[in-house]
Amino acid sequence: FVLISRFLYSDEVQIGPETVMTTLYTAKKYAVPALEAHCVDFLTKHLRADNAFMLLTQARLFDEPQLASLCLDTIDKSTMDAISAEGFTDIDIDTLCAVLERDTLSIRESRLFGAVVRWAEAECQRQQLPVTFGNKQKVLGRALSLIRFPLMTIEEFAAGPAQSGILSDREVVNLFLHFTVNPKPKVDYIDRPRCCLRGKECSINRFQQVESRWGYSGTSDRIRFTVNRRISIVGFGLYGSIHGPTDYQVNIQIIDYEKNQTLGQNDTGFSCDGTASTFRVMFKEPIEILPTVCYTACATLKGPDSHYGTKGLKKVIHESPTASKTCFVFYSSPGNNNGTSIEDGQIPEIIFYT
Numbered sequence: 001f002v003l004i005s006r007f008l009y010s011d012e013v014q015i016g017p018e019t020v021m022t023t024l025y026t027a028k029k030y031a032v033p034a035l036e037a038h039c040v041d042f043l044t045k046h047l048r049a050d051n052a053f054m055l056l057t058q059a060r061l062f063d064e065p066q067l068a069s070l071c072l073d074t075i076d077k078s079t080m081d082a083i084s085a086e087g088f089t090d091i092d093i094d095t096l097c098a099v100l101e102r103d104t105l106s107i108r109e110s111r112l113f114g115a116v117v118r119w120a121e122a123e124c125q126r127q128q129l130p131v132t133f134g135n136k137q138k139v140l141g142r143a144l145s146l147i148r149f150p151l152m153t154i155e156e157f158a159a160g161p162a163q164s165g166i167l168s169d170r171e172v173v174n175l176f177l178h179f180t181v182n183p184k185p186k187v188d189y190i191d192r193p194r195c196c197l198r199g200k201e202c203s204i205n206r207f208q209q210v211e212s213r214w215g216y217s218g219t220s221d222r223i224r225f226t227v228n229r230r231i232s233i234v235g236f237g238l239y240g241s242i243h244g245p246t247d248y249q250v251n252i253q254i255i256d257y258e259k260n261q262t263l264g265q266n267d268t269g270f271s272c273d274g275t276a277s278t279f280r281v282m283f284k285e286p287i288e289i290l291p292t293v294c295y296t297a298c299a300t301l302k303g304p305d306s307h308y309g310t311k312g313l314k315k316v317i318h319e320s321p322t323a324s325k326t327c328f329v330f331y332s333s334p335g336n337n338n339g340t341s342i343e344d345g346q347i348p349e350i351i352f353y354t
Contacts, residue, residue, distance in 0.1 A: 024062055040067050047071065049078035054087035057095055075099060079107040083115040089122035093143060100146035105194045108285075109148050110156035116140065116147060117164060133165030140166070150191035151284045154179040182269035183247035193234045193286050203237065203351045204316045204328055207309025207344070210276040212242040214308035214339075214346060220300040221340035222333035223347050224257055229326055229354070231289045233264075235282035237349025238299060239307040240272020247271050248303035254287045257294040263287050276307045278349050286353065296333055297347050310344040326354055 024039035043055055047070055056071035058064075075082045082088065091099075096119060099105070105112065120136040129135045137144065149161060157179065162172050171187075178184045206223075236252055253265040264287040270279045281299070289295060318326040328350065332341040340346045 021058060024058075028062055040064055043067055044070055047074055049074055049081035050085040051087060052078075052082045053085060053091050053095075056099075057087075057091050060095060060098075072099070072102065076102065076104040076106060079105045080111065083107070083112070088115060089119050091119070093123070093139070093141065097143050097146060100143055103192065103194050107194075108156070109151040109194070110153075110160050113147050113149075113152075113161055113164075116143065117166065120166075137166050145188060147189065148191065148194065149175050149189045150178060150187065151193060153284070182249045183271060184269050191282060193282055193284065200320075201234070201351060201353060202318055202320060202326070203349050204318050204326075205237070205278070205309075205349050206313050206316050206328070206330060206342075207348045208311035208313065209309065210239070210307050211310050211344075212276075212307050213305040214239065215305050216301045216303060216338065218300070218302070219336060219338040220251075220298045221338040221346035222296050222298045222335075223340050223342070223345070224294055224296050224331040224333045225350075226292055226294050226329050226331075227289055227326060229291050229324060231326060232286035232353045233283070233289055233350060234286050234353060235280055235351040236297065236299060236347055237278030237351060238270065238281055238301070239276070239309070239346060239348060240270070240279050241274060241304050241306055243304050244274035245272065246274070246304055248301050248306075250281055250302070251298075251300045252281055252283065253296075253298040254283075254289075255296040255298060257296050263295075272306075280351065282351070289352070294331070297350065299347050301346070306346070308345055309348045312341070312343045312345075314342050320354060324354075326352075 024036060027035035027039060043058075044067060047055055052071045052074040056068055056075070059068035059071055096116070100116070117136065120140050121131050123139040124131045124135050127139065129139070144166065149157060152161070154176070157175060161167055162176070167175075174185050174187050178187050233254055238250065240246060240248065247269055249269050251265060251267050254263045255261065256263055264283050264285065266281070266283050268281060270281050272279050312330070314330055316328045316330070318328075320326070330342050338346070
């Protein structure tokens with residue numbers, strides 16, 4: 001109360017790292033928004049990756065959404081540093097889930113899983129439970145379903161989660177099958193890549209019409225492109241079968257055309273329903289695309305004849321109310337190509353973040 005009186009009469013207050021939380025609590029309790037704003041400003045100025053989780057917990061406790069948002073932004077940008085800090089294992093389950101739900105974390109999923117296991121061990125000790133596989137699974141609850149196991153490589157999954165004892169034998173088998181066979185069994189885990197860039201998911205379609213049929217003999221469909229601004233590609237939309245519901249095997253790649261260097265790829269599969277729609281096939285991690293550099297989008301499909309696009313556009317512009325225009329320019333890809341060109345073929349959609 002003395003602190004409040006001093007602030008109200010003199011508009012001065014001494015805030016330091018040791019007193020800021022008690023001062024914030026007092027300001028909240030006695031409804032002094034100006035003092036509360038001073039505390040939040042102090043915390044914001046001292047926000048770093050190594051204290052982001054501790055401050056996030058406090059921001060949620062004191063209902064400070066602006067501070068919480070800044071903490072989450074810091075965690076997004078420096079995820080590895082943030083989860084390596086001591087404060088990470090002290091957060092509550094709701095805060096853990098709020099972080100795991102984010103598409104914007106910049107970390108490999110296998111490392112994120114390792115951090116979540118550390119949190120589970122600390123939570124077992126807080127609840128005075130033996131640190132067993134079953135208890136770790138119990139304290140994690142729905143947080144476990146927010147780990148995106150399909151984004152891991154099969155080697156990362158085999159070395160970590162498969163041997164952790166936290167997943168059931170059935171889940172381990174299903175995930176191994178997901179990595180290795182087609183058609184893939186359904187798994188209850190998100191396969192959407194986490195993308196460390198801001199903005200919403202966008203997509204462009206370079207064709208104005210859909211026809212049938214397009215055949216496959218093991219040769220890749222390729223199209224070259226440039227973009228006018230930095231983006232992050234997360235997947236393609238591909239056409240599916242003209243013969244009804246079907247499963248395809250597919251390898252997708254983004255290649256730096258000048259350097260002939262593969263920047264990202266995924267051996268996966270997708271199921272189609274026989275319509276002329278496009279079907280999402282995603283990379284395991286976002287692939288950074290730089291302005292004016294020439295890239296090749298590549299898809300090698302194994303499966304029956306499919307639909308294909310015609311009346312292709314050389315230039316496609318995506319307009320967003322929150323971002324600048326993103327302009328794709330397409331070029332036919334010479335060499336070993338299944339026939340895809342600017343005018344017609346596969347790889348109708350590119351899915352990206354701005």
